Amino acid sequence: MAGPDLMDKLVSLTKRRGFIFQSSEIYGGTGSVWDYGPLGVELKRNIKDIWWSAMVHQRDDIEGLDAAILMHPRTWEASGHVEGFTDPLVECSSCHRRFRADLAEVAGGQCPTCGTRNAFGEPRMFNLMFRTFMGPVEDAASTIYLRPETAQGEYVNFLNVQTAARQKVPFGIAQIGKAFRNEITPGNFIFRTREFEQAEMQFFVKPGTDEEWFERWKAERMAWHESLGIRKENLRFHEHTKDELAHYAKKAFDIEYQFPFGWKEFEGIHNRTDFDLRRHQEYSGKRLEYIDPGTNERFIPFVIETSMGVDRLLLVLLADSYREEQVEGEERVVLALAPRLAPIKAAVFPLVKKDGLPEIAAKLHEGLRRAALPSFYDEAGSIGRRYRRQDEAGTPWCLTVDGQTNEDGTVTVRDRDSLEQTRIPADRAADWIRERLGR
Numbered sequence: 001m002a003g004p005d006l007m008d009k010l011v012s013l014t015k016r017r018g019f020i021f022q023s024s025e026i027y028g029g030t031g032s033v034w035d036y037g038p039l040g041v042e043l044k045r046n047i048k049d050i051w052w053s054a055m056v057h058q059r060d061d062i063e064g065l066d067a068a069i070l071m072h073p074r075t076w077e078a079s080g081h082v083e084g085f086t087d088p089l090v091e092c093s094s095c096h097r098r099f100r101a102d103l104a105e106v107a108g109g110q111c112p113t114c115g116t117r118n119a120f121g122e123p124r125m126f127n128l129m130f131r132t133f134m135g136p137v138e139d140a141a142s143t144i145y146l147r148p149e150t151a152q153g154e155y156v157n158f159l160n161v162q163t164a165a166r167q168k169v170p171f172g173i174a175q176i177g178k179a180f181r182n183e184i185t186p187g188n189f190i191f192r193t194r195e196f197e198q199a200e201m202q203f204f205v206k207p208g209t210d211e212e213w214f215e216r217w218k219a220e221r222m223a224w225h226e227s228l229g230i231r232k233e234n235l236r237f238h239e240h241t242k243d244e245l246a247h248y249a250k251k252a253f254d255i256e257y258q259f260p261f262g263w264k265e266f267e268g269i270h271n272r273t274d275f276d277l278r279r280h281q282e283y284s285g286k287r288l289e290y291i292d293p294g295t296n297e298r299f300i301p302f303v304i305e306t307s308m309g310v311d312r313l314l315l316v317l318l319a320d321s322y323r324e325e326q327v328e329g330e331e332r333v334v335l336a337l338a339p340r341l342a343p344i345k346a347a348v349f350p351l352v353k354k355d356g357l358p359e360i361a362a363k364l365h366e367g368l369r370r371a372a373l374p375s376f377y378d379e380a381g382s383i384g385r386r387y388r389r390q391d392e393a394g395t396p397w398c399l400t401v402d403g404q405t406n407e408d409g410t411v412t413v414r415d416r417d418s419l420e421q422t423r424i425p426a427d428r429a430a431d432w433i434r435e436r437l438g439r
């Protein structure tokens with residue numbers, strides 16, 4: 001399917017099925033900000049839970065953190081964001097719209113909005129951080145920023161976490177949270193937005209071991225994405241050239257996905273050296289050294305960072321799982337999400353609205369919910385239509401209560417991907433699903 005076509009289909013499917021809505025739509029929408037609806041919020045939570053489990057619960061050497069969005073403004077001076085987190089910007093002399101300088105150059109100096117030729121003067125640097133004020137006085141002294149990355153919360157808490165959790169280097173700190181960037185050219189749906197979520201992990205290592213840890217994390221993160229079922233041929237690494245490297249990085253690799261609009265980054269693995277801890281030590285005047293308990297050696301650890309955009313991964317999963325297929329002469333749209341990612345695990349249908357079938361189905365649905373398996377009850381329309389709705393929602397299994405259920409207590413399970421139908425005892429349905437989810 002052609003790229004832009006697939007993006008249009010994803011925008012429309014995700015709205016229709018309640019995954020993603022434009023923010024403040026009734027007011028005409030907020031530029032490049034999106035809201036997650038009933039199915040979207042479940043999918044996003046599943047992504048975050050699986051990441052958290054892999055990064056924190058399944059390891060002894062990474063601790064979790066939930067740092068505040070509003071940090072001391074000196075944080076952003078130390079991190080280099082006040083000075084360096086900028087894009088060159090040009091303004092049209094006629095309509096006064098602003099554009100990123102590289103895009104204006106691509107447009108040959110002609111304003112993409114009003115068409116004026118030679119519209120732009122010298123570029124000015126534009127800081128991408130959102131600014132606001134803390135307290136009642138709106139002046140320079142009360143200026144505060146919405147964090148443009150979650151990472152700094154992990155650096156300023158490095159010693160707090162290390163001592164409280166009695167961790168030894170090498171160890172990591174992981175957190176998931178909102179970040180904000182006043183992007184000049186956001187777009188491509190939820191790919192580049194002004195408010196987004198990051199799942200970041202900072203791994204503190206002894207200088208000299210950083211390159212080895214970098215390679216380990218690079219391999220580990222790619223394997224994790226593959227474990228979500230993303231097709232290998234749509235994933236690749238891209239190494240940052242000298243020009244692309246961020247001010248803090250010695251080495252960086254992006255994990256890229258072949259989106260409908262081209263190969264683009266959705267996670268970065270960075271060797272940030274001791275840049276961040278050293279700068280925070282300098283700007284705060286507080287020592288951020290680690291003392292090795294074995295050797296009494298003092299050093300500022302190097303940081304290997306893995307930084308994933310949760311919204312971008314969600315877009316990857318939507319694009320990678322979207323299929324249009326012919327089934328028994330009819331077209332169906334299906335989101336072939338891995339079952340552990342699917343917002344709804346099972347849908348329960350009574351075949352007909354009589355003979356006590358709705359009551360049995362409602363009881364089965366309740367049982368699944370009580371077993372913490374998100375389930376959806378549907379008795380409206382033909383079975384075929386009910387299957388189609390669940391295919392679009394990515395629901396892996398549909399359970400149908402029919403005449404035979406009254407006789408032997410079994411229900412049919414229809415598999416979203418193979419379309420195979422099997423019978424299982426209704427009272428074993430929760431276990432049957434749990435086994436397939438690996439729980």
Ligand code: GAP
Pocket residue numbers: 148149150151181183190191192193194195196197198200265266267268305307308309310311312313
């Ligand atoms: N702490 C390092 C850092 O923030 P980054 O490459 O600027 O590095 C990391 O961002 C990830 O955050 C990106 O790979 C992307 O997935 C996500 N991200 C960054 N800007 C974004 C935006 N405007 N909208 C959505 N996701 C974004």
